[in-house]
Amino acid sequence: MKALYLIVPLAPLLGAIVAGFFGRRIGRAGAHWVTILGVAISLIASCMVMSEVLDGVTFNGPVYTWLTSGGARLEVGFMIDRLSALMMIVVTFVSLMVHIYTIGYMAEDPGYQRFFSYISLFTFSMLMLVMSNNFLQLFFGWEAVGLVSYLLIGFWYTRPTAIYANLKAFLVNRVGDFGFVLGIALILANFGTLDYLEVFRHAPEMATQTMELFPGTPYLVITVICIGLFIGAMGKSAQFPLHVWLPDSMEGPTPISALIHAATMVTAGIFMVSRMSPLFELSQAALSFILVIGAITAFFMALIALVQYDIKRVVAYSTLSQLGYMTMALGASAYSAAMFHLMTHAFFKAVLFLGAGSVIMAMHHEQDMRKMGGLRKYLPVTYLVVLIGALANAGFPPFAGFFSKDTIIEALQASQTPGAGIAYVAAVLGVFVGALYSFRLVFFAFHGKERFDTHHGNEAAQGHDSHDGHEDHGHHDHGHGGTPHESPLVVTVPLVLLAIPSVCAGWLIGTVVYGNYFGDAIFIAESHEWIAEMTHEYPGVLGMMGHGLTSLPFWMAVAGLATAWFLYILRPELPAVIRARLGGLVRVLENKYGFDDFNQWFFARGAVKLGTGLWRFGDVTIIDGIMVNGTAKLVGWFAGVVRWLQSGFIYQYAFAMIIGVSVLLFVWVFDVTSLFSNWVR
């Protein structure tokens, strides 16, 4: 156990504790310095770990024993291999960029120190999640990132929309965790341990074991485990139908949308399934399930992005769609491609979010794209990086997204797993939609007519619902009139630093995907080795770009770009016409297919109604009303009747005595008892 490994998560934790508990004492600058220092140390240590891992030094061992019970030893421990090392670099790098960016974005927020404390705590939690060597700690990290996400979505706790969104996010994630815990419990029940390697070692022996969930219908234990775990991933990685929380999470400050709800936390599910590849590979049914869920998410969520006007929500739906791509890759056993897309997506989506944040700052916290337009003149750096992000997101060569997305699509094409066909169609169509919404954003916000009001005096009156009343946060530029202007260096430098890998990271594909970078960290069943097959045909980075130019996805992307250009630059009056013509379809998309309304009506209100009903009927009426107080009343009534026996009036007692004596006399004189005894005999 090396100190280096401990430094990686503990440095941000220390930063979070100092900034959180002593925030007032160390001041704003103190808070951002201590947390940035912590994350920077963590990044450097992660790089050192990476270089060691590349030299073949891996680690798997406990840090301390959490508890022992029933013969199992539950531990907190690290597993450092090529998979976790990659995640550590991605997490700490994006986190560091976001920390620096936050100095600018949150400059005037009263909760400055608290914010830094939270994002450092998040970094710690995420690192514990990815470095774990067992399911228990995985769940620890899993829940901890969920907690910080909850705290950060509700960061502006006076806004009703924010505190609605954070509760929703937590509860929807809990539905996922419900499946996740059952999966973990099944693992412990069947394997007797929660240690990754032990479980993986014994997994093949379990491959054919079945359990009867319902009498008479056996299921593979592995399938039930994998579906349970994947339901957890559906919550965290916002897959249909548990995707509903992610768009609302945009209520949080933009830096965390980039860090948590795009680059890192939401990819935890992707990472987890990749890590569990030795289990998932044993269950064809689970892989098919994953493919279908991923396909639905990738295509249908991309469509919603087309009708959004809020710049952050466009990016949010884009994130959902991209997560769908990663999920499909998992289903097609292309774990390395999923992880690679996770990495490139982390960079370009962070760029898009932070770029959107830069726009929002420039627009004095206006998020509605209808009030933007022509911004490229005023925000040249932001424009450039958002353009790079959009090109990468849409999958144009040579940008990072091209390589990862193209590999996923090819793997879907090659895959024989049932469901891969649907997934392939969804993925290819999704490329068109992806290019369309990406460039809709670019053209709508940065090109065309300037639609913003240069007199920001009546900002609130322009009112975009839920986005006014930001008086308690962020950056207001006083004395600059109304023209938008480029953000300060603390904002643009991280943007540029993230834009660089958004361009170049894809060129690593030869190493990461086709160079079998992950090695033993990922297991692929012999019948699922599509990536290995594709490796034989891998023509190198340039070759892949050349080949890409003749492939269907590329032309879908071009078509998307062209459509966006046509609709938003050439004929900007057309979108309104189309919107009017396709009113019904647009409404379906604007209502997000009705999931929010249904969930609110059925689950949220339904549960409260059911609870109220059970309480009023079960507890108050039946148990308390009839049984408890009923018993008391019955006793009271009986006592009331019997009370007449003790009236306290002598004549009543005397009367009763006379009657008693006469009865006895009667019995004695007529010998009634002998009559009875004869009769009984």
Next chain:
Amino acid sequence: MPAQAPWLSLAIWIPVIAGLIVLASGSDRNAREARVIALIGAIAGLLVTIPLFADFDTSTSAMQFVINRPWIERFNINYHLGVDGISMLFILLNSFVTVLVVIAGWDVIKTRVAQYMAAFLIMSGLMNGVFAALDAMLFYVFFEATLIPMYIVIGVWGGPNRVYAAVKFFLYTLLGSLLMLVAFLYLYNKSGGSFSILDYHNLPLTMTAQTLLFIAFLLAFAVKVPMWPVHTWLPDAHVEAPTGGSAVLAAIMLKLGAYGFIRFSLPILPDASHALSGFMITLSLIAVVYIGLVALAQSDMKKLIAYSSISHMGFVTLGFFIFNAYGMEGALVQMISHGFVSAAMFLCVGVMYDRMHSRQISDYGGVVNTMPKFAAFLMLFAMANCGLPATSGFVGEFMVIMGAMKFNFWIAFLAATTLIFGAAYTLWMYKRVIFGGIANSHVAELKDINAREFLILALLAIAVLGMGLYPLPFTEIMHASVNELLKHVAVSKL
């Protein structure tokens, strides 16, 4: 074994005697002295429990710190005390909570201070007696005696409907425990004139006798836990009880019932326990699911937490009756954790009640704006209440779900719904009370917690986090006793 101080006797009688001294200080003119003596007594009571922990031998399941002296020789009733890995931690928990409750009532209680403090100290000693007693009669006496101070606490310092609540609490629990007395008398005759609980463990009993005894014990203990459907006294008692009363009631008194199951029902009646386990599991799951939903519908914070307590105690009884180590140890851990978390939740409501004199959720909103420190503490305890990892609330729930899965998939499935329900009712309440803009002028005038309140909540926060991050010491204490119990329960007495 070297001679040692009678730590268990001290743990029982120091608080009781301190309580009597406080009581002697009399009227409210001496309120200050009463408080100081009470605090000294409570701390002394806590200090004498430390050797129980420090000198505890985790390698044996035998009773430790045993004291055995004749009490009523004619009926062979003995003053027989001892603890094992199951009971020891509760004595610590009880003594710890008593200190907190004394501090919590420090300047909140203004009338009849001496009597208030005395009631809690005496109750603390008596409850230590319940956990330490190895003689059935002694157990019964302590078990029943604890009712009196709690009855007085609710009835005197309680809310407007306190008389109804106090009487309901008293009658409910008294009726249950009368059958337990009958059961003890039967066992006394059957065992040839012994009240020793340990003798009963090895007493052969027919299935009919076991079933009848099981039902008698069930009524006594199920009311105390409380299990559905004999739980309705608890919300009323909590709502009317003063803050300290609620804290002790939830943290310790409910554990007396659960402790009864594990000390009497399981080892004395193994066959009946197995035969009726399906019934017990069903009741436990109703507590988890049904009560979880009912909690969602509450508009009174104390009622909500009371229902949440019932739901969490469902996990305890579930853990007992799935007969494996995860379940049993998880249930015990859950009992300890619930002691911390429920005490913390009730004390937090008390903090707000002292300022606003309302428990209605709708009277609050945006408390974080005026009480940020308090909001942070309540966030931690709320998260512990919904079983977030790294808090103590997670450990027990997780272990019980693990144990339930070993037993049956669907039981684990239903038990795990608490992940959703627990989060829903706790965080929804948190949202409505703490988050949002300042709801009204009363909230605007709130003052954040003072040093005394900070101390209480900080101590509980340390306990909740410490147990969540490193539960190993707790489970290590239990292992030997739990394994022995599981072995014992697996052997039929027929």
